[in-house]
Amino acid sequence: MRRPVVAGNWKMHGTRAENARLVEALIEASDKASGEVVVCPPHVYLWEVGRQLKDSSIGLGAQNVCAEAQGAFTGEVSAAMLKDVGCSYAIVGHSERRQIYREDDALVARKFRAAQAAGLVPILCVGETLEERERSVTEDVVGRQLDAVLDVAGVAAFAKAIVAYEPVWAIGTGKNATPEQAQAVHAFVRARISARDATIAGGLRLLYGGSVKAANAAELFGQPDVDGGLVGGASLKADEFVRICAAAA
Numbered sequence: 475m476r477r478p479v480v481a482g483n484w485k486m487h488g489t490r491a492e493n494a495r496l497v498e499a500l501i502e503a504s505d506k507a508s509g510e511v512v513v514c515p516p517h518v519y520l521w522e523v524g525r526q527l528k529d530s531s532i533g534l535g536a537q538n539v540c541a542e543a544q545g546a547f548t549g550e551v552s553a554a555m556l557k558d559v560g561c562s563y564a565i566v567g568h569s570e571r572r573q574i575y576r577e578d579d580a581l582v583a584r585k586f587r588a589a590q591a592a593g594l595v596p597i598l599c600v601g602e603t604l605e606e607r608e609r610s611v612t613e614d615v616v617g618r619q620l621d622a623v624l625d626v627a628g629v630a631a632f633a634k635a636i637v638a639y640e641p642v643w644a645i646g647t648g649k650n651a652t653p654e655q656a657q658a659v660h661a662f663v664r665a666r667i668s669a670r671d672a673t674i675a676g677g678l679r680l681l682y683g684g685s686v687k688a689a690n691a692a693e694l695f696g697q698p699d700v701d702g703g704l705v706g707g708a709s710l711k712a713d714e715f716v717r718i719c720a721a722a723a
């Protein structure tokens with residue numbers, strides 16, 4: 475039985491005051507959600523949000539991590555630093571990083587390894603663009619993104635990782651993948667990993683991300699290979715996010 479997980483990716487939103495209010499509301503609602511809940515604030519707020527979460531069951535994650543361990547990398551934050559300020563998770567390979575900041579598969583694989591080396595659970599994002607879906611190459615793209623990490627980190631690394639399928643055309647557009655579309659790609663991801671190790675694939679949690687809201691969460695999370703969600707916009711609204719977490723539990 476895979477324990478469902480819902481992670482909120484705040485992206486570049488929030489202020490100290492807004493974060494405090496949001497986290498307070500999440501903590502208040504958290505005993506009702508029996509699944510795992512994670513919040514991923516901007517780096518600069520991690521420490522303060524982590525302090526507020528200290529005695530709660532809610533986990534802390536980073537939205538990005540440097541592939542290097544330390545050194546002259548101006549502006550970057552290492553996995554060990556994220557761990558040091560209380561993170562347990564790190565998102566790697568988010569489509570906004572891949573598209574806007576040109577992170578390629580090889581760099582994403584190195585970030586995945588760096589996160590794990592520091593004891594963080596990587597949340598590896600994969601997903602196709604609209605153009606790729608229309609060309610019917612979704613499985614080629616997602617397969618390539620997965621293989622890049624599998625080849626570098628090895629399948630055993632997926633025993634301590636989470637994979638998030640985030641179709642780029644569904645992110646921030648209000649247009650979610652249908653539960654059937656999500657399930658089809660999730661089943662493909664599991665099969666791809668199962669080809670290397672069926673036990674690890676069977677235990678791996680696969681999250682869906684892309685316009686998840688309270689209104690569509692239960693149907694998406696009801697699919698056999700959808701083990702929760704990676705939520706952007708709706709994770710900034712306490713009531714909405716709490717209802718999404720409840721749908722996963």
Ligand code: 13P
Nearest residue numbers: 483645646684685706707
């Ligand atoms: P939205 O939920 O805003 O579509 O964002 C999804 C996402 O990118 C989460 O990482």
